[in-house]
Amino acid sequence: MNNHEIDFKLYGDDMQFVEVELDPSETVVAEAGALMMMEDGIVMETIFGDGSNSSGTGGLMGKLVGAGKRLITGESLFMTTFTNQGTGKRHVSFASPYPGKIIPMDLSTLGGKVICQKDAFLAAAKGVSIGVEFQRKLGTGFFGGEGFIMQKLEGDGMAFVHAGGxxxxxxxxxxxVLRVDTGCLVAMTADVDYSIEPVSGVKTALFGGEGLFFATLRGPGSVWVQSLPFSRLASRVFAAAPQNPAGQSKGEGSAAGGLFDIFGGR
Known part of the structure; x- marks a missing residue:
């Protein structure tokens, strides 16, 4: 294998984290801010790009190209590596940023490449390349829930992706053929044909509440779908938030204050 061969264990149900076991000199790469905890003997280092050597141009220029692609997806220019420099096995854990599931993916069994939404990547064995997948069809780019670009994970090692709900x-x-709400699509293997189609019918499009477009996925291949995209969760939280002029919530125990308002207190 070209990638570091790491072991792992998932904990939790709806607020999961993944514990990665590292042998001496093994390394795992993670998004900045994904760390939950690590044992003594593991050295953390911030790197430019994803740490792989898969870029077509070597040296500094290759690193700049790789980091620039990550910047396009809205991710940080930098990633963090965790290397076991001790003499025995050590553990490091990474947490999901919002309620949902962590998906372990063995890229060696998935054709060496998985395409996922741009904020889904959590961590991976060192050597896995985290790049950009440009959508060939303009309709997919302009109307897809994840924009014109998605992330691609390439290699033959383990990668961890998180999804909502x-x-x-x-x-x-x-x-x-499978039709999916554009925001619910998490990941797919490289052999799946992906396009965006408009919702049929004017009334359905305008008043159906499901958006104007959906993703059409055509096999063969595997598709991962999430029940609660973070954008949907955030919009519901925002809609339920108090909208009083002062910008402050009365709280759940404000029944007395409510009665005071009703009877002319203010």
Whole structure:
């Protein structure tokens, strides 16, 4: 294997974290801010790009190109590596940033490449390349829930992706079609054909509440779908937040204050 061969264990149900076991000299790469805890003997280092050597141009220019691609996806220019410099096994844990599931993906069994939404990547064995997947079709780019670009994970090692709510993996046969809300699409293997189609019918599009477009996925290949995209969760929280002029909530125990308002207190 070209990537470091790491072991792992998932903990939790709806607020998961993944514990990675590192042998001496093994390294895992993670998004900045994903660390939860680590044992003594593990050395943390901030690097430029993803730490892989898969870029077409070597040296500093290759690192700049790789980091620039990550910047396009809205991610940080830098990533963090965690290397076991001790003599025995050590553990480091990474947490999901919002309620949902962590998906362990063995890229060696998935054709060496997985395409995922731009903020889904959590961590991976060193050697996995985290790049940009440009959508070939303009409709996919302009109307897809994740914009014109998505992330791609390439290599033959383990990668960890997180999604919101409940996760469902659908294995598509050749020619089988699945239509998904654009925000609910988490990841897919490279052989899945992905396009964006408008919702049919004017009334459905305007008043259906499901958006104007959905993702059409055509097999063969595997697709991962999430039940609660973070954007949907955030919009519901924002809609439920108090909108009083002072910008302050009365709190759940404000029944007395409410009655005071009703009877002319203010």
């Amino acid at each position: 409940t996760l469902y993996r659908k294995n598509l046969q050749k020619g089988q």
